[in-house]
Amino acid sequence: MTPTSLYLTGKRQKLIILISLLVVLVVTIFYALYAGSYHIPFDRIITIIIQAITDPAALESVKSEKTVVIDFRMPRVILAILTGISLSIAGCVMQALLRNPLVSPFTLGLSSAASFGAALAIVFGVSLMPFIPAEFQNGVIILCAFLLGWLSILLIYVISRMKGSSSATLILAGVVIGYIFTAGVMILKYLTNDEKLREITLWLMGGMWGANWGAVIIVAPITLLCFLYLESCAWDLNSLSAGDDVAKNLGVNVNRLRLTGLCVSTLAASACLAFTGIIGFIGLMGPHIGRMLIGNDNRYLIPCAALLGALILLISDTAARTVMDPVEIPVGVIMYVIGGIFFLFLILRGKHRVIT
Template sequence: MDSLARETIVSEIYREGYAKKISLLLALIALLVAASIYSITAGSASVSLEDVGLSLGGALSTLINGILAFFDHFIPCGYRIPVMAPHSDIASVIVVNMRAPRILLAILTGMSLAVAGVVMQGILRNPLVSPFTLGLASASSFGAALMIVMGVYIALPFIPGDSSVVISAFAFGCASMALIYGVSRMRGTSQATLILSGVVIGYIFQAGVLVLKYVSNNEKLKDLVVWLMGGMWSASWDTIIILAPITIFCMAAMWLMAWNLNALAAGDDIAKSLGIRVERLRLLCLFITTLAASSCLAFTGVIGFIGLMAPHICRMLIGNDHRYLIPCSALMGAIILTVSDTFARTIMSPIEIPVGIIMYIIGGVFFLYLILRGKESHIY
């Protein structure tokens, strides 16, 4: 077989593999859209698809008309879009003000945690690494617990009371990254050093959470336990406006580093020979993943297993190429959390189960299945 024929065969195989991966990503997008549509109609008060469309269309028309009214001050046109209204007055409130931001928060959180997990596993070449392994969840939990239990004593006048828990959780999540960075700079940015530093720092912050549980009264203890279970109770359009730019920026930044992550998977020496500054890449990825995960966890509380489950499933489906693995994991994480949150709020309706509990059950069953089926070879 001459070289031209071999090149033709290789090119054909590459095109087939590329088409399969793109088809899988499109299928996941369609599945996410279907899950979102079902989620927005399901609940204690059922809403028809027609009312969902009219409610969202009316809200979008109102937004566009507001923008047009603003530009009328500069270029008068007087044009307005007719505002659609659903058949039921309460449907608009349920869809626009309650369910739509909740679904978007679940999607953004699932994407952030899943991509953070796959990137951390890539830079450390360890399939069991996630944002929680490196102490991020424990640090955010301590920050939230500190404000829930002691907020009345340490509240700052320029921080609104309702925002103090979110700001504190985010700040301590970022602080855990800074501590890991400091330790790794002293000991060198090896994989083992980063993982061990994260585990130790996580235990320290977890001890702080236990102390705050011990000294809190019954009311504060209940609020703290509920936050630690994880849920979408903070969902609002203000939350989405804050999280959406952060999530998009972090995902885009991590996807742009996909080639470097692929090279790093072959080993530090090979990556260095290709001109990649390995230590700098690890620390940059660590900072971006911490920003993505801690910003979401600050609003949702502790939600586990997304950063482990989504990358594992996607490696089975699409392989280890981070150019496809990152978007695939993002979509898979969004699907898992959206479906889990819908299940959590409908299975015992009108009582709502914290989605963190559902994720622990699903994650435990998933990894137990892998172990019993003997699929260790697929874990990485």
């Protein structure tokens, strides 16, 4: 076979994989809308969705089913998909920028910083932001988590500019900043009362309890814009894999790419984490499985990781709310179990080179 035919064959295989993942995700979405203590047949779910789009007045006769599908399950499913996409593409791009497969939003201290912001808001409430009405306590938590997540990346960037912008410097700065914010969370947990301590603990576990259409409306455009921008940088990310010097010779502004890539990845991850709490391993599992399926070409790896992240988190969240129905398990706990088993599998299969 000629090089051209080999390239076209490889491209066709990658597209088939992406389309297959998309089909599996669509099937999983319908199952997630079906699963739960209140059982609604698949045909009724499809009818309700169509009527909600074309004729909302027709749903007045089935308010209970409409409430379950449209008001409760659908925003939760969409938020899980958006969160999986955001965390996976953030981890994928961060790993490409720093040429380290262990990098993720959590490795760089983002999750610890968001945790500290949420803990501050839970302990001190609206007194942190007196201009926000007292009834918007959850809004203060979301905003503080978001702002502290951004602050962590800003601190990492300042440190890297002071001591050089090598990937090792950025990773070490992220680890150190993560420890500092984790210490802050521990102090707040030690000083607060039992009720707020429980609230902090639940937020740190991560979950989709706060899913609603308001959260979807905020997160969806951020996720879409971040995905489109990061996908547009795929060629530059591919050139960066050969080293900074090679990328510079190819005309890539490495420092600007690294800074903007980290900032956009942080925006994607922190916007979701502000609503869901801490959910681990997605930013590592999605890119790793994607590389196994589709290779290292970021043009295909980024969308592949996005689909895998959405699929993994949606399945995990569906299991979290149904496996012990009516009791709901925090999806963060499910993700720690799945993530631990996944990496143990890699080690036992002799594939530890993927993560070293």
